[in-house]
Amino acid sequence: MGGRSTPTGFLVLTEIVVGAYDGPVLDLAVIEDPAAAEVSLDPVRVRLLAELAEPGTATMLATRLGLPRQNVNYHLKALERHGLVELREERRKGNVTERLLQATALSYVISPAALAAVQPDPTRSPDRLSARWLIALAARLVREVGQLLAGATRARKRLATFAMDGEVRFASAADRAAFAEELATAVTALIGKYHDESADGGREHRVFVAVHPSLKPRNETDRKEP
Numbered sequence: 001m002g003g004r005s006t007p008t009g010f011l012v013l014t015e016i017v018v019g020a021y022d023g024p025v026l027d028l029a030v031i032e033d034p035a036a037a038e039v040s041l042d043p044v045r046v047r048l049l050a051e052l053a054e055p056g057t058a059t060m061l062a063t064r065l066g067l068p069r070q071n072v073n074y075h076l077k078a079l080e081r082h083g084l085v086e087l088r089e090e091r092r093k094g095n096v097t098e099r100l101l102q103a104t105a106l107s108y109v110i111s112p113a114a115l116a117a118v119q120p121d122p123t124r125s126p127d128r129l130s131a132r133w134l135i136a137l138a139a140r141l142v143r144e145v146g147q148l149l150a151g152a153t154r155a156r157k158r159l160a161t162f163a164m165d166g167e168v169r170f171a172s173a174a175d176r177a178a179f180a181e182e183l184a185t186a187v188t189a190l191i192g193k194y195h196d197e198s199a200d201g202g203r204e205h206r207v208f209v210a211v212h213p214s215l216k217p218r219n220e221t222d223r224k225e226p
Contacts, residue, residue, distance in 0.1 A: 025053075026153075029105035030146030036082035037114040045075050048085075052103040055088045059098070076101060084108070111146045112139040119143070128184075134210055141208055167214055180211060 031037050039045060044067070051061055058076055062069040079085040080101065089100040112119035120136035127133045145161065152159040170176040187209055196202055 025102060026105040028107050028109065030109050030111050030142065030149065031084075032111045032113045032143075032146060032150075033082065034114045034116065036084060037110045039078050039082045040084060040108060040110070042075070044071075045079055045084075048072070048075055048079065049103045049108070052085055052101060053106050055100045055102040057098050057100055109142060109146070111143050113143045113146070131212070134212065137208060137210070141206075144206065176211075183209065183211070 031040060040049070044065075047065060048061060051064060056064075058069050058072045061067075061076075062072045065072070076085060080087070083104060085101045085103050087099060088102045091098045091100065120139040122133060122136040122140050124136075125133060145159075149159055168179070170179065187207065191207060
């Protein structure tokens, strides 16, 4: 943006669109680049990304967040440089060019790929009853689906996936163990039924099944503490 100047009546009324972009805003984006991940974790930049769910300018954001405009501009340039925000429109108001920016997604997930050599590896210590192994599997899910989604987005194709989410309340640990055993048996049977090693043009799909305790809301936990 150019420096501030004392506006005249003509300058205030003069507004010319000199460039615009009308691409889609994603519901979710996966960050794989370590540098982009580092940029996104700054508290001020997190607030800016949240505000930029709708297009905004540095001046608008500075007012909302109570920060100097120069400071906001600095953070916006870093976010734009790493593809986390995009230019939506440039407007000429007199001798000042106003840049309208928007976040590229409404929410972000940092892929374990950003951790490179220290990302979780589920092949190291497979254990169906280990919470850490579950997390390693979930991390691989984020990494692989994130990469597949990025490729599908570039090709403008829909990625074929399926997911279920729900809750079950077990009366006892024995019931939970029995449920897990029956679930494993059922999934194994389905895989055996549909897996075809010799199918021409077939494509392998990863199956991920998990069960874990639900996280209690903080206020509910507080009420039960003596």
